Ligand code: NAD
């Protein structure tokens with residue numbers, strides 16, 4: 001098991017990554033002050049509950065904990081306030097009080113929703129993230145929790161840091177291949193924005209990662225979390241540097257929005273977005289051609305798309321990019337890169353430059 005610590009202004013919390021870590025939960029919970037007299041509530045979704053939820057609940061009960069569990073239908077459509085209200089109802093019925101602890105067992109949807117429940121239930125109770133997708137190595141660290149509104153994704157939310165994050169890499173074995181690839185996009189993003197040696201490591205170990213080698217997955221998640229936690233520690237509330245985590249996301253979010261969130265996984269959209277961002281970086285910041293080539297090669301090796309084939313209307317894509325939460329004052333804002341492993345936020349980009357870039361990453 002590998003462990004790192006996230007430092008925020010008023011809290012430090014550990015991230016544990018490895019094999020068989022759920023068996024160590026009683027000891028790990030004790031280390032963060034959660035004794036057996038505190039009630040636990042597992043919040044999970046309908047795919048994860050039969051795979052890992054029931055066994056987790058049973059093993060914690062066998063250890064003497066009082067553990068409830070509430071399950072909502074798997075999928076992004078569940079990430080809304082009515083599911084939050086239902087889950088809160090289950091928490092009340094189980095008798096959770098201010099000293100109780102939520103266990104968020106699942107992918108990013110569960111982490112975001114259960115974290116939001118924990119942030120708001122009785123004005124906030126502690127929660128532990130038990131991420132079960134590769135993508136959730138990203139979403140479980142940093143304290144952003146929330147749900148969607150009919151008018152947009154993640155419009156309702158809070159900052160609520162977990163008490164700890166425990167990642168069991170063995171659970172990734174049941175993940176559909178497409179979800180593995182999607183998670184690898186965020187791993188690649190963490191390397192591309194921060195650490196050229198991590199890029200080299202990914203280039204060298206792509207095949208083993210795709211084959212779900214537990215040692216390589218542990219290392220990749222550890223290094224990805226290291227980057228995320230370094231960024232988040234410097235800027236917990238996204239007032240500055242944290243926005244670099246949006247590398248590839250301006251185009252990525254736009255592709256997701258125009259396609260009604262049904263065509264690409266989040267990671268696929270971000271991969272196409274990173275290919276676009278690297279090309280825009282070459283165009284605007286004079287980044288070397290090597291940046292584009294290595295970015296695109298790495299993404300391809302991780303079985304990710306770098307082009308979109310659909311004929312999405314340009315005005316809709318541009319509008320979505322302007323509406324992106326991170327765009328301020330209707331200007332186009334991108335995270336761009338001068339060289340591998342280093343990025344910066346660039347505002348006020350000309351529309352013509354973006355249109356040209358979109359042409360380059362479209363196969364139409
Ligand atoms: P997800 O939670 O919907 O999981 C994908 C699918 O895999 C679901 O059907 C789920 O039930 C299933 N699943 C989960 N674990 C499994 C396992 N081990 N085996 C088999 N199936 C499993 O999606 P995701 O990609 O993990 O997360 C996407 C969400 O994360 C989005 O809502 C996004 O907004 C959010 N997110 C949040 C942050 C943040 O900082 N809070 C960052 C990135 C993404």
Ligand code: ZN
Pocket residue numbers: 186249266270
């Ligand atoms: Zn993302």
